[in-house]
Amino acid sequence: MFDIRSSIINQKKYKVFYAIIPFLALFIALFIGGVLIFFAGINPWKAYNYMLQSIFGNIRLFSEVFTHFVPLVFCALSFAVAYKGGFFNVGGEGQLYFGALTATLAGVYIQGLPAFIHIPLVLLTGFIGGAFWCWIAGILKIKLGADEILNTIMLSYLAILLINFVVMYFLKPANSYISQSEKIAKSAYFPKLIPHTQINLGVILSLLTVIIIYYFLYRSPYGYQIRAIGENSDAANYAGMNILKGTMTVIIISGGLAGLAGASMLMGTQYRLTPAFSPGYGFEGIGAAVMARNNPWGIILTAFLFALLRVGAGAMQRGVGVPLPISWTIEGIIMILITGSEYLSNKFSTNLIGGRA
């Protein structure tokens, strides 16, 4: 006979195991990264030490972490929401760009508004821009059954090239030789939380968005519906849910969040649109979401970790000459380990409870 108690104990063990995996992955990845740094001819211990010391010993570098943190949180949330709703949005990068474009238009061409109106307005246009770009992929999927993984990623390249073009031919001031837009109005700048640093309103907004998304997904009936559709759209359909509407909502929110990433970069740190606007936050956000297993709270941690790695990699390169790609390798290894562990933990958790009825 099957023992119910033992299965509960197994479940607890399994939950601990499940929670530990991302940390385990991080340490293994740092270890392998250390081996690579060693082969690059550098003492890994010294390199990591240098990285931590320079980040936490220097307010300017530390505040730079938040420059990366804010868009990473938005991009990771964008992926996570879509994933929960059964839509695989890997085009956050393009939606970020398109959101930045629309936000730039609202930031540059609308002048003379007070900040408390201008800031929300630019954020909203950024949201709409990102949402629109994701909607294209969504409508292609819904109407034609086209695979969203291909669509979103292809639309990413399209967005980046499109923005290059728009900046070069339309947004660039006539008297300028540099391909970049004009600065947005001061009224659309995020106020700094700590003067002379990069820590601005965006940090608060991103954390607020985490809370909103969490409550939306796990506490609201609409979020419940979205998760149901994502888990099993057949059952959701049979339960009377409107699959099309639900999926469309997910697509809009997901794209909008990526658009917010673009808007927040524009308003917090960049102030103008440039061809190489994002260093790949859209893609890295997917990594942060996967490592957090698409849990909004976890995303705060993983986005911060990835931002740290980014700043740290730069510091290690400047300080001790560790090649930049090694930090990408570390992120890549984390991803592989986590996706692999997903398979293993699924295998461990297939036991039945309650025996035969």
Place this chain on the structure above:
Amino acid sequence: MAHEIILSLKEITKTFPGVVANDHINLEIHKREIHSLLGENGAGKTTLMNILYGLYSPNSGEIVFNGKNVKINSPRDAISLGIGMIHQRFMLVPRFSVFENIILGQASEKPPLLEKKKLYKKIAKVAKKFNIKLDLDIPVENLSVGIQQKVEILKTLYQGADFLILDEPTSVLTPQEGQNLFKDLLALKEQGCTIIFISHKLKEVMQISDRITVLRDGRVIGTKEKFETNPQELSRLMVGREVSFTIKKKDCNPGKEVLSIQDVFMQNRKGLKILKNICLNIRAGEILGIAGVDGNGQKELADAICGLQKINSGNVKILDEEITESNPRKLYEQGLSYIPGDRKKYGLIPNFNIAENIVIKDYYLPPFTRGLFLNSAYIDNYSKKVIATYDIKTPSHLVQIKKLSGGNQQKVVLGRELSKYPKLLIIMQPTQGLDVGACEFVYNKLLEARDKGVAILLFSTDLDETMNLSDRIAVIYEGEIMGEVDPRSTDVGEIGLMMAGSKRKKANAIERG
């Protein structure tokens, strides 16, 4: 007379995480016998046979085949020993002809060439030897299920198997097709084949077997000669207690008409007619059973009533209200409950917990939702109540539904739907994959609902079940109702003929209303 033992399994044990599927199983199979493995779902029959066929490897134990200790690591090993298995779901390519299906996966003698003519002759020879009559050139998709099964058998024989394992072979057949299969099996036995027949149906087992081994909870309970035993004894061994075969049913007191379906036609995308001229009605407090072989339009009919598929013409009314253009959510709110057949696919969200699954249709309605947010306190209490009322065995209401056994899952679905006191319940395959205990529970709950005045439309491919539960039976064949009968005055044979497509004569139809 001493029997030659062709196969003996010794102390076979196979565990899956948390479950012992086979617990020290000892089994001896005689040469040229039909040996039945009888047991409930989850008793370990299929696991044991999958071990024998090389799909699973046992944790411990030995397999002795033809006097030799063998290790079977893959189906290929099994086939080279002459062991063949016919699965519940056929593994045939629909577009391919019978011939192509049979040679599929067989190494050619002269690679890379395929000597079609030679192979064709070879197959014909095997077919002739075992007296299997088949047209080798017809695409498999044009064949009935019964014939497709023959193709599977011929394929196995052609591969050189003389030891056949059939996993629940009759579950997809009409009663007549089942009888034909039995004739074939007896013929195979005459030709020297040994057959293991897996089933949970007592009647069949008593008809076809030479010996019967009963499994329960992964253990061998006993092996009996058919002539020494009877159905009562077997069912006691199988379940572990006395089982009553008849369902206690009060007389039916039908009330007013709840569902009326008139002249419903449906075409699929290819323009094939899925439903033809369907006319049915159900009144409060009665069970209308729809008998038929799986895939004859049952799912489409149920989906159409529930607003999940569009019909081309005709109309559907619930309590005199036209619902043809309605949607599932509105219908649910009007008192229509639908329990679809494949519960893991359509009825439940496996990764959601029990509570989340219980509120899947009501989550947006107050008091399940209060203001902007779900009312988790209410949802918890409500689901705990359902768990208690429907005797769902689980340590908590927050356990993922996929971790429950099939019986408990079905109780969750049943609890969810019946707790809302529907006016009309549409239920498909209510007991598929459930053991006898859970079946009894489901039957009692259905009859209880009926006696309270729920109109029930029952779709089941299990004819015994349909006969036992229903107050009236309509038989569906290729999307058409072949006629309506009274289960008390009709025998299985007649319904079987209708399931195979013969229309009931108008004169015999029972008067309605």
